Every structure is written in C-alpha cells, then in structure tokens.
Amino acid sequence: xxxxDEYYNRSKQEGYRARSAYKLKQLDxxxxxxxxxxxxxxxxxxxxxxxxxxxxxxxxxxxxxxxxLQRIRSLDHDNVETIRGDMTEDxxxxxxxxxxxxxxxxxxxxxxxxxxxxxxxxDHARSIHLARQALGVARDLLSPGGDLVVKAxxxxxxxxxxxxxxxxFEYVRSIRPDASRDSSSEVYLVAKGYLTAPVAAGDxxxxxxxxxxxxxxxxxxVEGFTVFxxxxxxxxxxxxxxxxxxxxxxxxxxxx
Ligand SMILES: C[S@@+](CC[C@H](N)C(=O)[O-])C[C@H]1O[C@@H](n2cnc3c(N)ncnc32)[C@H](O)[C@@H]1O
Numbered sequence: 001x002x003x004x005d006e007y008y009n010r011s012k013q014e015g016y017r018a019r020s021a022y023k024l025k026q027l028d029x030x031x032x033x034x035x036x037x038x039x040x041x042x043x044x045x046x047x048x049x050x051x052x053x054x055x056x057x058x059x060x061x062x063x064x065x066x067x068x069l070q071r072i073r074s075l076d077h078d079n080v081e082t083i084r085g086d087m088t089e090d091x092x093x094x095x096x097x098x099x100x101x102x103x104x105x106x107x108x109x110x111x112x113x114x115x116x117x118x119x120x121x122x123d124h125a126r127s128i129h130l131a132r133q134a135l136g137v138a139r140d141l142l143s144p145g146g147d148l149v150v151k152a153x154x155x156x157x158x159x160x161x162x163x164x165x166x167x168x169f170e171y172v173r174s175i176r177p178d179a180s181r182d183s184s185s186e187v188y189l190v191a192k193g194y195l196t197a198p199v200a201a202g203d204x205x206x207x208x209x210x211x212x213x214x215x216x217x218x219x220x221x222v223e224g225f226t227v228f229x230x231x232x233x234x235x236x237x238x239x240x241x242x243x244x245x246x247x248x249x250x251x252x253x254x255x256x
Contacts, residue, residue, distance in 0.1 A: 007179045011049065018049030020111060022179035023188070024149075025053055027109075030175055031190045033147050037061040039105045041096065041141060043087055043134050044112030044151075046070040054109070055080050065099050067092060087112065087133045097141065104143040110134035110150045113186075124155035124185075131161055131189070139168060142194040145247035154185045165191045170246065193247050198223040203242040204255065209234055220252075227252050 007019040016022075028034055034057035042050050045066030054064045055077035063079045066072055072082040081099055085092030112134065114126035131150040138148040148169065152158055165172045170193030180186055199205070199222055207220035209232045218232030220240075226249040232238050240252035 005181075016049045016052055017047040019179065021049035021053050023111075023177040024050045024109065026177035026179055027149055027175060027188055027190060028053070028057060030177075031147070031149075031173065031192065033107050033109070033149065033190075034058055034062075035106070038107060039100065039103065040064045041100060041105045041108045041137065042066040043108065043110040043137065044068055044130070045082065046072045048072050048075055050109060050111055051075060051080050051082075052077070054107075065096065065105075067096055087130070087137070093137060093140065096137065100141050105141045105146060106143060107147045107149070108134060108138040108142060109148075110137075113151060120155070124153045125157065127151070127153040127186075128155075128157045128161055132164075135161070135165060135168075138191075138194065144194060144196045146194040148189075148191040148194070150189050150191075151186055152189060154187055158187070158189075162189055165189060168195055169193055170195065195245055195247055197225050197245050197247075197250055199225065199227065199242045199245060199250055201242055201245055204239070205242075206237060206239050207252070209236045209238065225250070229254060 007022045011019045011021055036059040038058045040054045040058055042054055045051050046068035051064055051066045066082045067085055067087055069086055071084055083095055112130040116123050131152045134150045162172055169191035172189055172191045175188050175190050209218035209220050211219035212234055213219050213228060218229040220227045220229055228251050229240055231254055239255040241255055242250050242252050244251045
C-alpha cells in the first residue's frame with residue numbers, strides 16, 4: 001500500500017492537504033452538513049484537509065475553528081482559526097468555547113484518531129474515547145438543530161456510542177465514505193438535528209394551551225419550548241404524551 005491512490009492523486013492536483021478531504025466532501029454530500037454562513041468546529045484538524053473543505057462550504061460569511069495536538073500550518077482561507085491543544089484536556093475545550101462564542105456552532109466534525117498500537121481492542125477503545133470527547137463538545141457548543149460527525153473504529157463499543165448520540169439528536173446514520181481506504185475499519189457516525197428540548201418522546205405531562213398554530217393545532221410552551229397539541233384550544237389545560245421531538249418544537253397527543 002503506497003497510499004498513492006485515486007484520492008491521493010486528486011488531493012495533490014486539487015490542492016487539498018490530505019486525501020481525507022474527500023471523506024468530508026462525501027459526508028457533506030450524503031448528509032447535508034454545511035450551509036453558507038455556518039460556524040463549524042473541526043476536531044483533529046491537522047494537517048487541514050477538512051478545514052479547507054469546510055471553509056469552502058461555509059464561505060466568507062461563515063467560520064471554521066480547527067483543533068489539533070499538532071500545529072496546523074496557516075491556510076489561505078481568512079475564515080479559519082486554529083487552536084493547538086489536546087481535546088481530552090478541559091483547558092482546550094475552554095479555549096475552544098471562547099473562540100466559538102455565545103452563538104454556538106452549527107456543526108462539530110471530528111476526524112480525531114489515536115496513535116495506533118496495532119492492538120485492535122486498544123485502538124478501538126481509544127477511538128471511542130476520542131469520539132466521546134467530540135460528543136461532549138457537541139453537547140456544549142451546538143445550537144439547536146446542529147449536526148455532529150465523529151470518526152470511530154468499528155468494534156464492540158460502537159453501539160453504545162451510537163445509542164448515546166441518539167439521545168441528543170433527531171437521528172444518527174453510520175456512513176463509510178468511498179474515500180475511506182478498503183483496509184480501514186473506520187466508520188463515521190453522522191448525527192443530525194441537535195435536540196435541546198426540555199421534553200423527550202414518551203413523556204407524559206399536563207400543559208396549558210396558550211396559542212393556536214396555522215394548521216389549527218393548540219400550542220403549549222414547556223420552559224419556553226413549543227409543543228403542538230392537535231385538537232386543543234387556547235385556554236384548555238390538557239394531559240398529553242410527547243410523540244415526536246424536533247430541534248425547535250415537539251408534537252404531543254392528548255391523553256384525556
Ligand atoms: C486523521 S488525522 C485528521 C486529518 C484531518 N481531518 C485532515 O483532513 O487534514 C487525525 C488527527 O487527530 C489528531 N488528534 C488525535 N488525538 C487528539 C486529541 N486528543 N486532541 C486533538 N487532536 C487529536 C491527531 O493529531 C491527527 O492530526
């Protein structure tokens with residue numbers, strides 16, 4: 001394996017710092033991660049292939065913050081900032097939070113990979129640990145509806161990681177981009193639609209209908225969060241069960 005495959009050659013021709021740039025392009029095509037103006041956090045960003053792809057996708061109105069243990073040579077893009085640090089240390093997460101600012105991020109992407117020992121169970125466990133750091137950053141920094149991408153090596157702890165991600169997002173997909181090498185056991189978990197709702201599917205509660213939606217549904221607010229209640233009118237106090245939770249609203253059904 002020389003590494004000089006189709007994607008290696010393309011990255012040289014097209015000016016990307018790493019062939020892995022094409023993995024992020026393919027993940028974006030498959031899952032719609034970036035829009036112009038977005039704020040993106042890139043963990044494990046050196047040498048900068050993903051930074052280039054994200055910077056192009058978000059454009060001048062957006063910004064990208066990259067973090068890595070290694071120094072990242074400065075890029076031609078004005079909308080990229082980098083931090084040198086270890087994402088397993090609290091101090092790095094604090095610095096990242098300061099750079100991103102109060103408005104938060106629209107996407108967190110992590111290509112972090114451990115130094116390989118060659119012992120499968122160790123490499124798997126370390127990759128899951130890094131992916132969990134990225135999940136922590138996402139929970140800290142994402143705006144409602146934001147997306148998370150994490151790399152992990154396939155193995156026994158992947159299902160638990162995915163289940164934990166599913167608790168905080170509308171849905172999670174597992175994607176293996178064509179640009180991943182055939183010999184690699186890496187997968188990318190793509191979590192869409194960060195949920196910050198104070199309610200979860202299955203919750204039972206009593207709400208007061210305070211407004212009427214365009215389609216005639218009653219609208220209740222739980223800690224300021226919108227819950228649609230079909231078949232209820234303004235002024236009703238109703239017992240409901242939460243059916244479906246989206247980043248900015250939920251649907252409930254009446255139980256009475
Ligand atoms: C596969 S490379 C990333 C390639 C990058 N996506 C690109 O396109 O150029 C993985 C990176 O994760 C970084 N990394 C591993 N552990 C880290 C940690 N604890 N904190 C920050 N970066 C880490 C490594 O230094 C390495 O540069």
